[in-house]
Amino acid sequence: MALVPPLLRAALPSVPLVNQLPGVKKAPAAGFSGLTRTRPPVTVEREHVEAFARVCGFPRKDDVPLPYPHLLAFDQQMAIMSDPAFPAPAIGTVHLENSITRHRRIAVGETLSVLAHVGAPVPHPKGTVYDFVTEVRAVDGPDAGELVWQETSSYLRRGTPDPAASFGTVLPEAEPSGVVWRLPADLGRRYAAVSGDRNPIHLYPLTAKALGFRRQIAHGMWTMARCVAALENRLPDAVRVDVAFKKPVFLPGSVAFGSAPVDGGYAFSLSSPSSGTSHLAGRTTAV
Structure with missing residues (x-):
């Protein structure tokens, strides 16, 4: 499975019969307590930041647009969703909400550590919600280890409803x-x-x-x-x-x-x- 492209690996659990194969079949939600993925320290590259800024309408600056670090964690989120231990297939899971807190501006050229984590499922009136939390920290300088940016992305997997749960x-x-x-x-x-x-x-x-x-x-x-x-x-x-x-x-x-x-x-x-x-x-x- 390590050689399968991430998007295809994420799609396989939605394919009938294939989704029962070892390494593809999803674990039950009951008992799932969470998964964490990290990446090696990453240096923010101007070319990539400016490409993002052009597509999204941001001006050219020496610090990154507020939502940009979401891109640095995308592969980690996909790795979690593709893991057989994660109960929900990525395809068909709906992005409901997103919350970003920027503690300070992040400069182009900074080196950052990125951690993505998902916890236990949360009941929802239309099924189950999984909250993916991303933490971005400074790597170098006097503020090394400082949390500079964080995000919670909430994804809904439709299923058994819980009428008593919050809509968000x-x-x-x-x-x-x-x-x-x-x-x-x-x-x-x-x-x-x-x-x-x-x-x-x-x-x-x-x-x-x-x-x-x-x-x-x-x-x-x-x-x-x-x-x-x-x-x-x-x-x-x-x-x-x-x-x-x-x-x-x-x-x-x-x-x-x-x-x-x-x-x-x-x-x-x-x-x-x-x-x-x-x-x-x-x-x-x-x-």
Whole structure:
């Protein structure tokens, strides 16, 4: 299995019969307590940062865009999801929420350590949620070992509902402010090229239809990043950003952005310009 590409390895548990093979078959959720993966220290490269910034709408700077370190942990998250000990197949698991806390700005050229961890499953009214926690720490200098960035990504695996469980974070509303972004058909492929997230639902109409979508959809993390880019010059160095992903954004398509001041930060949103359907709700909070 070590020679199988990560995306294929992640998809195999969703294939009937194949998903019963040793090394592919998933362990039951009962008794699962968690998994952790790390990577060797990584130096932030300007070329990669600028490619991410171009796709997501950030200006060119000497520090990284707030969501950028998510990319540094993507392989670790995929390794966890692909592990037979992790109960849920990656394909079909839905990204519900994301929370990022930046404790300080991270400079281009810094060397960082990256750890990804998932704990025991959490009941949800529609199934089970797995919270993936990422910790990014400084490696060199006087603040070596300091936690500089952290993230919680919450993923839903539909299944036996728990009516008593929480639906998740409640976020303030932000009405559209007249800004409409038109998203090209190849946006998913462009973001995949810099993020490494080549889930077929984001790439082409045919690959998306094979997984139940009428055509390809934008990455949730791109929608978060694009909203943060619109607010970037108003955010403090130490800040938390929370988002809830609502309905998928089909490509090509258009989305209306909205933002409004709230206590300690900003509420923001993405919605359909025609129907008003909510795609994303979020807020920033100074820390």
